[in-house]
Amino acid sequence: MxxxxxxxxxxxxxxxxxxxxxxxxxxxxxxxxxxxxxxxxxxxxxxxAGLDKEIISRFKQVQELNKEDKKTVLSLLDAYIAKGKIQSILQH
Structure with missing residues (x-):
């Protein structure tokens, strides 16, 4: 076309x-x-969408990393997200 x-x-x-x-x-x-x-x-x-430009910028940089480094970054993010959820549950 x-x-x-x-x-x-x-x-x-x-x-x-x-x-x-x-x-x-x-x-x-x-x-x-x-x-x-x-x-x-x-x-x-x-x-x-309620997204922070600084976070979007970082994700674009992460996108350029090799597969193993991306996996590491995602694992760190998962850990921080889990930590936040656990702290929220414990405070209530």
């Missing part, structure tokens, strides 16, 4: 909206997500 530049111009001017297939193609070409294209900036998306 190809999208002609005049069609992209129509999308940009708000004259028409891309269908699902076109949206997926645009997201791939622009190296982003359909969600980002539909809902705005990363700041808007993270704020709407």
């Amino acid at each position: 190809q999208i002609h530049f005049t069609q992209v111009s129509r999308y940009e001017r708000g004259e028409t909206k891309p269908n699902a297939a076109a949206m997926a193609k645009l997201a791939k070409v622009l190296d982003t997500t359909v969600d980002f294209l539909m809902h705005g900036s990363v700041d808007d998306v993270t704020a709407d």
Whole structure:
């Protein structure tokens, strides 16, 4: 599927909206997500989802680690999350 530049111009001017297939193609070409294209900036998306930009930034860095290092980071996260849950239970 190809999208002609005049069609992209129509999308940009708000004259028409891309269908699902076109949206997926645009997201791939622009190296982003359909969600980002539909809902705005990363700041808007993270704020709407209640996510901290600093945490998102760290997760992007973790994504670049090798498999073993990712596994270690996830284990540490799991440990801290479990610790928080246990402390919450003990306080009640």
